[in-house]
Amino acid sequence: MRHENVAVVVVGAGPAGLLLAQLLDRSGVDCLVLEARSREYVENRTRAGLLEQHTVDVLRAAGVADRLERNAIRHGGVEFRFAGRRHRVPTDELVGEPTWIYGQQEIVKDLIAARVASGGRLHFGVEDVRLSGLVERPRVHCTVDGTEVEITADYLAGCDGSHGVTRRSLPDGAVSVLEQSYPFAWLGILAQARPCGTELIYAPHERGFALLSMRSPTVTRAYLQVDADDEVGNWPDERIWQELRRRLEAIDAAPVAEGPIIDRGITRMRGVVVDPVRVGRTFLAGDAAHIVPPSAAKGLNLAVADAESLAEALAARYRDGREDLLASYSDDCLRRAWTAQAFSASMTELLHRFPGRTEFQAGVQRAQLRRLVDSDAAARSFAEEYTGRSRRPLLI
Numbered sequence: 001m002r003h004e005n006v007a008v009v010v011v012g013a014g015p016a017g018l019l020l021a022q023l024l025d026r027s028g029v030d031c032l033v034l035e036a037r038s039r040e041y042v043e044n045r046t047r048a049g050l051l052e053q054h055t056v057d058v059l060r061a062a063g064v065a066d067r068l069e070r071n072a073i074r075h076g077g078v079e080f081r082f083a084g085r086r087h088r089v090p091t092d093e094l095v096g097e098p099t100w101i102y103g104q105q106e107i108v109k110d111l112i113a114a115r116v117a118s119g120g121r122l123h124f125g126v127e128d129v130r131l132s133g134l135v136e137r138p139r140v141h142c143t144v145d146g147t148e149v150e151i152t153a154d155y156l157a158g159c160d161g162s163h164g165v166t167r168r169s170l171p172d173g174a175v176s177v178l179e180q181s182y183p184f185a186w187l188g189i190l191a192q193a194r195p196c197g198t199e200l201i202y203a204p205h206e207r208g209f210a211l212l213s214m215r216s217p218t219v220t221r222a223y224l225q226v227d228a229d230d231e232v233g234n235w236p237d238e239r240i241w242q243e244l245r246r247r248l249e250a251i252d253a254a255p256v257a258e259g260p261i262i263d264r265g266i267t268r269m270r271g272v273v274v275d276p277v278r279v280g281r282t283f284l285a286g287d288a289a290h291i292v293p294p295s296a297a298k299g300l301n302l303a304v305a306d307a308e309s310l311a312e313a314l315a316a317r318y319r320d321g322r323e324d325l326l327a328s329y330s331d332d333c334l335r336r337a338w339t340a341q342a343f344s345a346s347m348t349e350l351l352h353r354f355p356g357r358t359e360f361q362a363g364v365q366r367a368q369l370r371r372l373v374d375s376d377a378a379a380r381s382f383a384e385e386y387t388g389r390s391r392r393p394l395l396i
Helices: 015-026 039-043 053-061 066-071 091-095 104-118 165-169 237-248 299-320 324-351 359-374 376-386 389-394
Strands: 002-011 031-034 050-052 073-075 078-082 085-089 099-101 121-123 127-132 139-144 147-158 176-191 201-203 210-216 219-227 261-275 282-284
Touching: 002 015, 002 299, 015 031, 015 104, 015 299, 031 139, 031 147, 039 104, 050 053, 050 299, 053 066, 053 099, 053 299, 066 104, 078 359, 085 359, 085 376, 091 376, 099 210, 104 121, 127 165, 147 165, 165 282, 201 237, 210 237, 219 237, 237 261, 261 324, 282 324, 299 324, 324 359, 324 389, 359 376, 376 389
Parallel strands: 002 031, 002 147, 031 121, 078 201, 147 282
Antiparallel strands: 050 099, 073 099, 078 085, 127 139, 139 147, 176 219, 176 261, 201 210, 210 219
C-alpha cells in the first residue's frame, strides 16, 4: 500500500472540485483530486451552460478563461413567449450585467487541461473509495491505477455530487437533507441546428413549458416539460420538434430550426439543501451541498461560488493561520443556496403547468407573467436574481 499526505483532498472532478483545486494551486495550497469516472466521461457530460458575470470573473481570475472568452455567447436579456406573443426583458440594461452561454463540459475541459499542464495531481477511474476520520483527520483509502493507496489530509472537500461517497460517509445525524420534488421533468436535447434566437426563450404553454437555448451558433439546446415518469424512448425526433413548434409559436417569431439530435436525456425536477455543509474537517460543495431545479440555471453558478468561497477560506488558513472563513463557510454557502432555491422555485412555479391546476391558479400564473414583462420594477427584480446580483454581497 502506498501512503500519501496532502493538505486538501478533493473528492470529485466536476466544476466545483476542479475549480477548487485550481484556486488552491494558485494560492500555494497542496491538493489532490480523486474522480471515480473516466476523464472521457467527465469531459462529455452535457450539463448547464448559462454563466453569470461573476462566474466568468472567477474563471478568469483562476486562469482558465481563454477559450471561454473566445467562444462564449454574450446575452443582454431573455425572451418570455406566451399567449402567442414575444416579450423581452433587457437584463443587462436593467442591472448592468450580461449573462453568458458556455457549456459546463467546456469549463470542465478547461480546468482539466490547466491541471494537467501544471502537473497537479488528478486521478481518474479511482476505485474502492472509502472515507474515514472525516471529523478529526480525513483519510481516503482507494485504488489508483491498480495500486492501493491511503491518503491522509488536513481537510477533505466533497465535490462528488448528491450520490457521491462523501455524503454517504458522514457520521449518522451529522447533516439534514431537505428536499422538494416537482411533479414533472425536463426532456433536454442537443441538436445540430441553428438557434432561432440570439437569447434564451422561456415559453410557458398550456401543453407544458419549453425552453430554447444554444451552445454555439450551430448547436441548439432545447427543453420540454414532460411527465415525471416519462422516458426518452417515448420521444422520437419528430415528436420533439413538433412539440417545440407548438409551444414556441408566436407572432413574428422565427420558425424553430430543426436538425439531427445528437444528445437527449430527462432531468427530474427537485431542489435539495444539505445543512450544514461542514462536518469537522470535511466540507461539501456543488451538488453535494445543494441541487436546484434547472428552471433558473443556478446550479453551475452556485458550484463556482462554493469553490471560490472554500478556496479563499482554505488559503487564509494556510497563508495567515486564520480559521474565521472556514468557520463561516457553511453559513455563507447556505445563504447562497437558499437565495438561489427561492428564485429557482419561483421560476419553476411561474413557467410550468402543474397537474391538477385550477383555472384560478392558471389566471394567477398569467397575471404574474404579465407583471414580469409589463412592470419595470418586476423586471428589475427578476434581472437582479437572474444575473446573480442578488447573491453578490454573500460572495467572499
